Amino acid sequence: MNYLIRSKKIVTVSQLGTLEDGAMIIDDGKIAEIGNYERIKGKYPDIDVIDCSNYVITPSLVDCHTHLLEYAPTSLYSVTPETHFLAGKAILLHALSSGITALGEQICGHPFCDFSKEDYQKVGRDLPIDITFATTSISIGFENLAHFTSITKSRGVTQFDLSDPLLVQMIALESDYPGENIFINATPANFTEKEVPRAGEIIYKQEELQRIVNIYHRLGKRMGAHVAGEEGINLALDAGVDVLHHAHGITDEQIEKAAKLGTIIVATPMGGTHLQPNAPEEILKFVQKDIPVSISTDSYLPPFQGTSWLPFQDQALKGPDVLMLIAQPAMKLLKKHDYDENKILALLTDNPAKLLGKDDVFGRLEAGLEANFLVSEGIPGLEIAEINQIKNVFYKGVKIIDRL
Template sequence: MMNYLIRSKKLVTVSHLGTLIHGAMVIENGKIAEIGRFESLKEKFPDLDVIDCSEYVITPSLVDCHTHLLEFAPTSLYPVTPETHFAAGKAILFQALAAGITALGEQICGHPLCDFSKEDYQKAVLDLPLDVSFATTSISIGFENLAHFTAITQSRGVTQYDLSDPVLVQMIAHESDYPGENIFINATPANFTVKEVPRAGEIIYNLKELKKIVKIYHQAGKQIGAHVAGEEGINLALEAGIDVLHHAHGITDEQIDIAAKQGVAIVATPMGGTHLQPNSPEEILKFVQKNIPVSISTDSYLPPYLKTSWLPFQDQALKGPDVLMLIAEPAMQLLKKHHYDENEILALLTDNPAKLLGKGNTFGRLEPGLDANFLAAEGIPGLEITEIDQIKNVFYKGVKVIDRK
């Protein structure tokens, strides 16, 4: 069905149109053509087939802008070889799709067991109903002997000195689609146990090196994002002119003010991802109150940080994109208590990450001209529902790709 009219109990657009009770959309050739009340659109387009979702809430589909599903997750979750790596990767991506996610921001960091290029990853997703953007990065892992890799050098490790090499930095910047974890200001624990990564959190760069790297990205017309946590590391990021802080765990109120003044975006990861306690609901509220563009992401696959009041997990089993709504809910509920509109709140899982990926004019909201990427669910994702079974249909470019009815 190329062209149709779809009706809802409630349409949450995350746009200037706000929420429409008994709202509907005209879908033409994979795009949203018109939005309005069902009765008026039915009268205007009497010949269009109708998809009846009048028992469900329709919202934009979800965007997880910080994941490691294609490079690190297959080797972490499955006994893969290079020959079966992408078979596992596609299975993982399908799980994300089934969880209501139709757009991903993937990090390509370089992996000791994988010699795949960005082009290899791009080919792997070509036939999937997903929009995947790739951030090419370097990475420092906090083993006893720090390990450094890059998207360009793939499985060949590099030295700490190489991470600031202008030629290598230019190559990484040139390949990157969006400001993901382009550099790791702190060594990462990745998804290893604490004992395996005793140097997680160690600062890798000095201010002079960071300023040179930022300049290379900006001269290439690119924004730069950084994995960063802790007051010292965040100070370095802000002073160097980093555009997007990924994690920013341990950020101070003063640093939040500086980030707001500098127009810095933040990708909050309430499940973990650094050596420090992850972003709390109260911290995410502060970001929003300061008008910082904030996205909530999973950084999956990841073991959840156990010592928090907002995560429900009882063990450190690796968690994936299927928990995006669950880990976002505490912050989203807190925003609701502070009288934020449901459209503003849902933007943290839809419009804000879409804009971070550079795709804000393509998806992330429901408005005419954008791709018809949307969900029909029992409630608003992350605000009223957290279980993926409560998402009944997922549409990608107007095509129903998940059906739980």
């Protein structure tokens, strides 16, 4: 497939910045050339043109922390093992319709799902979406703490087992990126507060956590952790955890320390831990300290109640369709502080692509990368927050969602 696509502006999230009256040449699923429309059209006078000159083109979105294939199907639908992945495919289609063409998916182990990483990989193999998997262990804050791992699947393990070097090594070897490889705090998951009274309880001692981090690093792997609260974050920073997922309740001193250590943060403004999630002002502080930060949904998830930046009035589970909505307050705050729209949009595109190890594949619009892009009424998250304002979604140059 070879064509030219034109828009009133292209926000490239690359060194090219924003191109007014921009155009891209798409060839065999990749961006072959990008620049000013008149110049490129003059160079290729006979090429087919898709005219989107009333709209904005941006990279498609990357949600780097999700639970769409393991926990969401049983939470949203009355599925059995035979229909679990039918629900999974429906959920992935919903993500695509929300402008998301790449995911960072967690495989934690689930009491009702005896599936392997390979089973989850098969689901997305023939779909127009890129999924990178993190294999993990998980601790859920029920009255009796429940522990599972991606390796042991539906069979629960003990808290002691979570630090077993052999099991840790098996999890680490299968993990493709630093997702929630371990849960330093017991998670509320997507349960109500009454169901998980021990959510937030710290699971690891410092020496246990240090041994786990060392195993990942010896294998040449970066490690990420679910963590919240000053004590848990101190444990993570002191042990050399590479990526803090959530980091709810982080202090200014800890932000300074994370910046010095080169720690990455995945912010989840909708929730995901026992504490109030990342406020827009907190995300601004991360950016001001040059901490690589991505914004993610952690979906499917009930939104945290009592925040000033979330519009939700109930605790119904929210999915990938709210990524732009929950990111918008922080993105608008960054704009007020004179950050460039390309740097702002990177929180939903290039930064999470880097975390997934895919920044040489997608996340920006530049020659040689995959043609994964959106045609929208405005810049996702910054100027628009409703998915019907995304008119087209392209994956590897092929239009897969069409609202025009």
